Amino acid sequence: MQLPPLQWYPGHMARAVKNLTAHLQRVDVVIEVRDARIPHSSTHPLLATLAPTGVIVLNRRDQVPFPVGQRWSEYLTRPERPIILTEARQGQGLAQLRQSLAQVGHGLNQRRQRRGMLPRAVRVAVVGCPNVGKSALINRLLGRRVASSAPKAGVTRQCQWVRLGGDLELLDTPGILPPRLEDQQAAIYLAICDDISEAVYDGYLIGLALLARLWVLPSPAVNPQNGLHKRYQLAPQDHTPEGYLAALAEKKCGGNLNRSAQMVLNDFRRGNLGQIALELPDFH
Numbered sequence: 582m583q584l585p586p587l588q589w590y591p592g593h594m595a596r597a598v599k600n601l602t603a604h605l606q607r608v609d610v611v612i613e614v615r616d617a618r619i620p621h622s623s624t625h626p627l628l629a630t631l632a633p634t635g636v637i638v639l640n641r642r643d644q645v646p647f648p649v650g651q652r653w654s655e656y657l658t659r660p661e662r663p664i665i666l667t668e669a670r671q672g673q674g675l676a677q678l679r680q681s682l683a684q685v686g687h688g689l690n691q692r693r694q695r696r697g698m699l700p701r702a703v704r705v706a707v708v709g710c711p712n713v714g715k716s717a718l719i720n721r722l723l724g725r726r727v728a729s730s731a732p733k734a735g736v737t738r739q740c741q742w743v744r745l746g747g748d749l750e751l752l753d754t755p756g757i758l759p760p761r762l763e764d765q766q767a768a769i770y771l772a773i774c775d776d777i778s779e780a781v782y783d784g785y786l787i788g789l790a791l792l793a794r795l796w797v798l799p800s801p802a803v804n805p806q807n808g809l810h811k812r813y814q815l816a817p818q819d820h821t822p823e824g825y826l827a828a829l830a831e832k833k834c835g836g837n838l839n840r841s842a843q844m845v846l847n848d849f850r851r852g853n854l855g856q857i858a859l860e861l862p863d864f865h
Protein backbone atom coordinates (compact mmCIF):
# COMPACT_ATOMS: atom_id res chain seq x y z
CA MET A 582 0.00 0.00 0.00
CA GLN A 583 1.44 3.38 -1.03
CA LEU A 584 0.40 6.35 1.12
CA PRO A 585 0.89 9.97 0.01
CA PRO A 586 3.84 11.51 1.97
CA LEU A 587 2.88 12.71 5.44
CA GLN A 588 4.24 16.02 6.71
CA TRP A 589 3.13 18.21 9.61
CA TYR A 590 5.07 21.28 10.66
CA PRO A 591 2.65 24.05 11.62
CA GLY A 592 3.94 27.56 12.38
CA HIS A 593 3.53 27.14 16.14
CA MET A 594 5.80 24.07 16.02
CA ALA A 595 8.55 25.92 14.15
CA ARG A 596 8.36 28.68 16.80
CA ALA A 597 8.35 26.08 19.57
CA VAL A 598 11.55 24.43 18.31
CA LYS A 599 13.30 27.83 18.20
CA ASN A 600 12.02 28.72 21.65
CA LEU A 601 12.93 25.33 23.08
CA THR A 602 16.49 25.53 21.78
CA ALA A 603 16.93 28.78 23.73
CA HIS A 604 15.27 27.42 26.88
CA LEU A 605 17.31 24.21 26.90
CA GLN A 606 20.48 26.21 27.54
CA ARG A 607 19.34 26.99 31.10
CA VAL A 608 17.94 23.54 31.88
CA ASP A 609 19.71 20.99 34.12
CA VAL A 610 17.93 17.87 32.94
CA VAL A 611 15.69 16.96 30.04
CA ILE A 612 12.88 14.44 30.35
CA GLU A 613 12.15 13.16 26.86
CA VAL A 614 8.66 11.65 26.80
CA ARG A 615 7.99 8.98 24.18
CA ASP A 616 4.98 6.87 23.39
CA ALA A 617 5.57 3.29 24.66
CA ARG A 618 3.62 1.96 21.66
CA ILE A 619 6.18 3.53 19.28
CA PRO A 620 9.39 4.41 21.20
CA HIS A 621 11.46 4.53 18.03
CA SER A 622 9.11 6.71 15.97
CA SER A 623 8.18 9.10 18.79
CA THR A 624 11.65 10.55 19.27
CA HIS A 625 12.95 13.79 17.77
CA PRO A 626 16.46 13.85 16.19
CA LEU A 627 17.07 17.31 17.65
CA LEU A 628 17.00 15.89 21.17
CA ALA A 629 19.88 13.51 20.52
CA THR A 630 22.11 16.56 19.97
CA LEU A 631 20.52 19.13 22.29
CA ALA A 632 19.80 16.78 25.15
CA PRO A 633 22.00 13.69 24.91
CA THR A 634 21.71 13.01 28.63
CA GLY A 635 18.66 13.07 30.87
CA VAL A 636 15.76 10.73 31.35
CA ILE A 637 13.64 8.98 28.75
CA VAL A 638 10.09 8.36 29.86
CA LEU A 639 8.15 5.72 27.95
CA ASN A 640 4.63 6.88 28.69
CA ARG A 641 1.37 4.96 28.08
CA ARG A 642 2.87 1.82 29.55
CA ASP A 643 -0.72 0.67 30.20
CA GLN A 644 -1.21 0.41 26.42
CA VAL A 645 1.52 -2.15 25.68
CA PRO A 646 2.06 -5.68 26.99
CA PHE A 647 4.23 -5.53 30.12
CA PRO A 648 7.16 -7.62 28.70
CA VAL A 649 7.41 -5.31 25.67
CA GLY A 650 7.79 -2.25 27.89
CA GLN A 651 10.50 -4.04 29.87
CA ARG A 652 12.30 -5.05 26.68
CA TRP A 653 12.29 -1.50 25.35
CA SER A 654 13.57 -0.27 28.68
CA GLU A 655 16.54 -2.68 28.58
CA TYR A 656 17.22 -1.87 24.94
CA LEU A 657 17.29 1.93 25.37
CA THR A 658 18.93 2.25 28.78
CA ARG A 659 22.36 3.93 28.97
CA PRO A 660 24.30 4.80 32.17
CA GLU A 661 23.77 8.52 31.53
CA ARG A 662 20.15 8.16 30.45
CA PRO A 663 17.77 6.03 32.53
CA ILE A 664 14.50 4.77 31.06
CA ILE A 665 11.33 5.04 33.11
CA LEU A 666 8.01 3.49 32.15
CA THR A 667 4.98 5.54 33.20
CA GLU A 668 1.24 5.80 33.04
CA ALA A 669 0.89 9.55 33.41
CA ARG A 670 -2.87 9.74 33.95
CA GLN A 671 -2.72 7.47 37.01
CA GLY A 672 0.76 8.56 38.08
CA GLN A 673 2.34 5.11 37.77
CA GLY A 674 6.14 5.08 37.55
CA LEU A 675 6.36 8.60 38.94
CA ALA A 676 8.09 7.62 42.19
CA GLN A 677 11.05 6.38 40.14
CA LEU A 678 11.04 9.55 38.07
CA ARG A 679 10.97 11.75 41.18
CA GLN A 680 13.87 9.76 42.61
CA SER A 681 15.92 10.29 39.42
CA LEU A 682 15.21 14.04 39.52
CA ALA A 683 16.09 14.22 43.22
CA GLN A 684 19.45 12.58 42.44
CA VAL A 685 20.15 15.16 39.74
CA GLY A 686 19.20 17.93 42.18
CA HIS A 687 21.45 16.53 44.87
CA GLY A 688 24.45 16.35 42.48
CA LEU A 689 23.77 19.86 41.17
CA ASN A 690 23.59 21.45 44.61
CA GLN A 691 26.66 19.61 45.85
CA ARG A 692 28.59 21.12 42.95
CA ARG A 693 27.13 24.56 43.70
CA GLN A 694 28.01 24.26 47.37
CA ARG A 695 31.62 23.40 46.49
CA ARG A 696 31.76 26.65 44.52
CA GLY A 697 30.26 28.60 47.41
CA MET A 698 26.89 29.06 45.72
CA LEU A 699 23.45 28.78 47.32
CA PRO A 700 21.29 25.77 46.46
CA ARG A 701 18.60 26.23 43.84
CA ALA A 702 15.71 24.28 42.32
CA VAL A 703 16.56 21.78 39.55
CA ARG A 704 15.35 23.00 36.18
CA VAL A 705 13.73 20.24 34.21
CA ALA A 706 12.36 20.44 30.67
CA VAL A 707 9.67 17.98 29.61
CA VAL A 708 9.92 17.53 25.86
CA GLY A 709 8.69 15.21 23.13
CA CYS A 710 6.33 14.70 20.22
CA PRO A 711 2.75 16.00 20.30
CA ASN A 712 0.20 14.08 22.37
CA VAL A 713 2.64 11.70 24.07
CA GLY A 714 1.48 12.77 27.54
CA LYS A 715 3.88 15.57 28.56
CA SER A 716 1.20 17.74 30.16
CA ALA A 717 -0.43 14.79 31.92
CA LEU A 718 2.97 13.86 33.34
CA ILE A 719 3.61 17.41 34.59
CA ASN A 720 0.17 17.61 36.19
CA ARG A 721 0.82 14.34 37.98
CA LEU A 722 4.29 15.38 39.11
CA LEU A 723 2.88 18.61 40.49
CA GLY A 724 -0.24 17.01 41.93
CA ARG A 725 -2.41 19.72 40.37
CA ARG A 726 -3.63 20.68 36.93
CA VAL A 727 -1.34 23.37 35.53
CA ALA A 728 -0.92 22.11 31.97
CA SER A 729 -3.75 21.45 29.47
CA SER A 730 -3.94 17.75 28.67
CA ALA A 731 -6.25 16.54 25.91
CA PRO A 732 -6.53 13.64 23.44
CA LYS A 733 -5.44 15.80 20.52
CA ALA A 734 -2.03 16.65 19.06
CA GLY A 735 -0.80 20.23 19.42
CA VAL A 736 -2.70 21.36 22.54
CA THR A 737 0.30 22.96 24.29
CA ARG A 738 1.41 25.95 22.20
CA GLN A 739 3.90 27.78 24.46
CA CYS A 740 6.83 26.91 26.71
CA GLN A 741 5.70 27.43 30.30
CA TRP A 742 7.74 27.22 33.55
CA VAL A 743 5.97 25.81 36.60
CA ARG A 744 7.41 25.38 40.09
CA LEU A 745 7.13 22.34 42.32
CA GLY A 746 7.91 23.23 45.94
CA GLY A 747 11.39 24.67 46.34
CA ASP A 748 13.17 21.76 44.66
CA LEU A 749 11.93 21.56 41.10
CA GLU A 750 11.09 23.91 38.24
CA LEU A 751 9.43 22.24 35.26
CA LEU A 752 9.27 23.53 31.71
CA ASP A 753 6.17 22.33 29.85
CA THR A 754 6.83 22.52 26.12
CA PRO A 755 4.76 22.20 22.95
CA GLY A 756 5.03 18.90 21.10
CA ILE A 757 7.69 18.98 18.39
CA LEU A 758 8.32 17.06 15.18
CA PRO A 759 11.10 17.44 12.60
CA PRO A 760 10.38 19.93 9.77
CA ARG A 761 10.47 17.01 7.33
CA LEU A 762 9.36 13.56 8.35
CA GLU A 763 12.08 11.66 6.49
CA ASP A 764 11.05 8.32 7.92
CA GLN A 765 7.57 7.85 6.49
CA GLN A 766 7.02 4.59 8.36
CA ALA A 767 7.51 6.56 11.58
CA ALA A 768 5.13 9.25 10.28
CA ILE A 769 2.43 6.63 9.72
CA TYR A 770 2.86 5.29 13.26
CA LEU A 771 2.67 8.84 14.62
CA ALA A 772 -0.59 9.35 12.71
CA ILE A 773 -2.00 6.02 13.94
CA CYS A 774 -1.20 7.03 17.53
CA ASP A 775 -2.85 10.45 17.03
CA ASP A 776 0.44 12.33 17.39
CA ILE A 777 -0.05 14.20 14.08
CA SER A 778 -3.00 16.44 13.25
CA GLU A 779 -5.73 14.48 11.44
CA ALA A 780 -6.04 17.44 9.05
CA VAL A 781 -2.97 16.20 7.12
CA TYR A 782 -3.87 12.59 6.41
CA ASP A 783 -6.57 10.38 4.94
CA GLY A 784 -8.22 8.59 7.89
CA TYR A 785 -9.18 5.58 5.77
CA LEU A 786 -5.57 4.98 4.67
CA ILE A 787 -4.21 5.38 8.20
CA GLY A 788 -6.88 3.03 9.58
CA LEU A 789 -5.90 0.55 6.89
CA ALA A 790 -2.21 0.97 7.78
CA LEU A 791 -3.07 0.14 11.39
CA LEU A 792 -4.85 -3.06 10.36
CA ALA A 793 -2.01 -4.00 7.99
CA ARG A 794 0.37 -3.65 10.95
CA LEU A 795 -1.88 -5.68 13.26
CA TRP A 796 -1.98 -8.44 10.66
CA VAL A 797 1.81 -8.94 10.82
CA LEU A 798 2.65 -8.16 14.46
CA PRO A 799 4.27 -11.06 16.30
CA SER A 800 2.49 -12.39 19.37
CA PRO A 801 4.62 -10.64 22.05
CA ALA A 802 3.47 -7.27 20.69
CA VAL A 803 -0.22 -7.94 21.20
CA ASN A 804 -2.30 -9.46 23.95
CA PRO A 805 -2.96 -13.14 23.35
CA GLN A 806 -6.64 -12.25 23.41
CA ASN A 807 -7.41 -10.77 20.01
CA GLY A 808 -8.89 -7.36 20.69
CA LEU A 809 -10.46 -6.92 17.25
CA HIS A 810 -12.51 -10.07 17.49
CA LYS A 811 -13.59 -9.29 21.02
CA ARG A 812 -14.55 -5.71 20.18
CA TYR A 813 -16.41 -6.26 16.91
CA GLN A 814 -17.29 -9.98 16.91
CA LEU A 815 -15.55 -10.19 13.56
CA ALA A 816 -12.65 -12.64 13.23
CA PRO A 817 -9.50 -11.08 11.67
CA GLN A 818 -8.24 -14.38 10.26
CA ASP A 819 -11.19 -14.52 7.84
CA HIS A 820 -10.19 -11.26 6.11
CA THR A 821 -7.44 -9.18 4.55
CA PRO A 822 -7.09 -5.73 6.20
CA GLU A 823 -9.14 -4.14 3.36
CA GLY A 824 -11.74 -6.91 3.64
CA TYR A 825 -11.92 -6.43 7.39
CA LEU A 826 -12.66 -2.71 7.11
CA ALA A 827 -15.30 -3.45 4.47
CA ALA A 828 -16.93 -6.16 6.63
CA LEU A 829 -16.84 -3.86 9.66
CA ALA A 830 -18.35 -1.04 7.60
CA GLU A 831 -21.22 -3.36 6.58
CA LYS A 832 -21.74 -4.62 10.10
CA LYS A 833 -21.51 -1.37 12.08
CA CYS A 834 -21.24 1.72 9.88
CA GLY A 835 -23.92 1.50 7.19
CA GLY A 836 -21.30 0.52 4.60
CA ASN A 837 -19.18 3.64 5.20
CA LEU A 838 -15.50 2.68 4.94
CA ASN A 839 -14.20 5.97 6.33
CA ARG A 840 -16.28 5.51 9.45
CA SER A 841 -15.14 1.94 9.98
CA ALA A 842 -11.48 3.03 9.63
CA GLN A 843 -12.06 5.85 12.11
CA MET A 844 -13.75 3.45 14.51
CA VAL A 845 -10.76 1.11 14.49
CA LEU A 846 -8.34 4.02 14.95
CA ASN A 847 -10.32 5.45 17.86
CA ASP A 848 -10.60 2.07 19.55
CA PHE A 849 -6.87 1.45 19.15
CA ARG A 850 -6.03 4.90 20.56
CA ARG A 851 -8.32 4.44 23.56
CA GLY A 852 -6.92 0.98 24.28
CA ASN A 853 -10.24 -0.72 23.47
CA LEU A 854 -8.46 -3.29 21.27
CA GLY A 855 -6.25 -4.38 24.16
CA GLN A 856 -2.54 -3.73 24.68
CA ILE A 857 -0.74 -3.37 21.35
CA ALA A 858 2.89 -2.34 20.75
CA LEU A 859 3.29 -1.18 17.17
CA GLU A 860 7.08 -1.30 17.50
CA LEU A 861 9.39 -3.80 19.15
CA PRO A 862 13.09 -3.09 19.72
CA ASP A 863 14.16 -5.63 17.10
CA PHE A 864 12.14 -4.30 14.19
CA HIS A 865 10.33 -1.10 13.24
Ligand SMILES: Nc1nc2c(ncn2[C@@H]2O[C@H](COP(=O)(O)OP(=O)(O)OP(=O)(O)O)[C@@H](O)[C@H]2O)c(=O)[nH]1
Pocket residue numbers: 640641642643644667668669670671710711712713714715716717718729730731732733734735736737738754755756757852
Ligand atom coordinates in the same frame (compact mmCIF):
# COMPACT_ATOMS: atom_id res chain seq x y z
N1 LIG B 1 -3.77 5.54 28.19
C1 LIG B 1 -3.00 6.58 28.54
N2 LIG B 1 -3.34 7.84 28.15
C2 LIG B 1 -2.55 8.86 28.51
C3 LIG B 1 -1.37 8.67 29.28
N3 LIG B 1 -0.79 9.89 29.46
C4 LIG B 1 -1.56 10.78 28.85
N4 LIG B 1 -2.62 10.19 28.28
C5 LIG B 1 -3.70 10.84 27.51
O1 LIG B 1 -3.12 11.24 26.27
C6 LIG B 1 -3.69 12.48 25.83
C7 LIG B 1 -2.57 13.46 25.53
O2 LIG B 1 -1.94 13.85 26.75
P1 LIG B 1 -1.26 15.29 26.92
O3 LIG B 1 -0.71 15.34 28.30
O4 LIG B 1 -2.19 16.38 26.51
O5 LIG B 1 -0.10 15.19 25.84
P2 LIG B 1 0.98 16.31 25.42
O6 LIG B 1 2.23 15.56 25.10
O7 LIG B 1 1.09 17.37 26.47
O8 LIG B 1 0.32 16.88 24.09
P3 LIG B 1 0.65 18.24 23.23
O9 LIG B 1 0.10 19.38 24.02
O10 LIG B 1 -0.05 17.97 21.96
O11 LIG B 1 2.12 18.32 23.03
C8 LIG B 1 -4.65 12.92 26.94
O12 LIG B 1 -5.97 12.51 26.57
C9 LIG B 1 -4.19 12.13 28.16
O13 LIG B 1 -5.24 11.86 29.07
C10 LIG B 1 -1.02 7.33 29.68
O14 LIG B 1 -0.02 7.05 30.35
N5 LIG B 1 -1.88 6.33 29.29
